[in-house]
Amino acid sequence: MKRSLFALSLYFFLSSCNKNHDNKLSDLKDRIQSERPSLADHKSVGSLSFKMNGELFEADAGHAKAWTTVQIPLAMLIARNDKGLSVSMQIQNMTGEGTYKLDGDRKGNVNFTINGKTYWTRSVMGDNYLNLVITNTKSQATVVLLSGTFEGVLEDRAGNKVQITEGKFTTDKI
Secondary structure (H helix, E strand, O other): OHHHHHHHHHHHHHHHHHHHHHHHHHHHHHHHHHHOOOHHHOOOEEEEEEEEOOEEEEOOHHHEEEEEEOOOOEEEEEEEOOOOEEEEEEEEOOOOOEEEEEOOOOOEEEEEEEOOEEEEOOOOOOOOEEEEEEEEEEEEOOEEEEEEEEEEEEEOOOOOEEEEEEEEEEEEEO
8 A cells, every 4th residue: 555655646746747847848948939030030131123124123122132152152132022023143153343244044044023024144146144243242251242233135935125224232131
């Protein structure tokens, strides 16, 4: 009988310790989650605007950024808004401030999507291009933030050409 009473007491003691441990663990997880910044709290700060055939397009400030890294000579520029604009560029062999002519995939990629229609440098004749000028770089840890200008001629799948003018972008924070 003493043995059963002891076993029962030990069971209640261990189960209460386990519940206490589980509660402490749960509290610790909740505290870590509340202190950790979430991706929803992360805000990029930048700008991108340009004229296509004279019409002005602008990206949302929280969705425009251009960057590269110290280790890899590839620059990325992405921007969008909720009105049907999406821009992406990749610049191969990025070496810092200067002029880059994107007129084929080996130099980089260009993709402008506006209201469901996509434009890029698709002609092999060299008549499609995007001149990109990196005017400012700013180091932020291992990332290099980029700002600059761009202009050029892009083409859609049907062969319709569009003129891109007065393009500019800044990246203040990623």
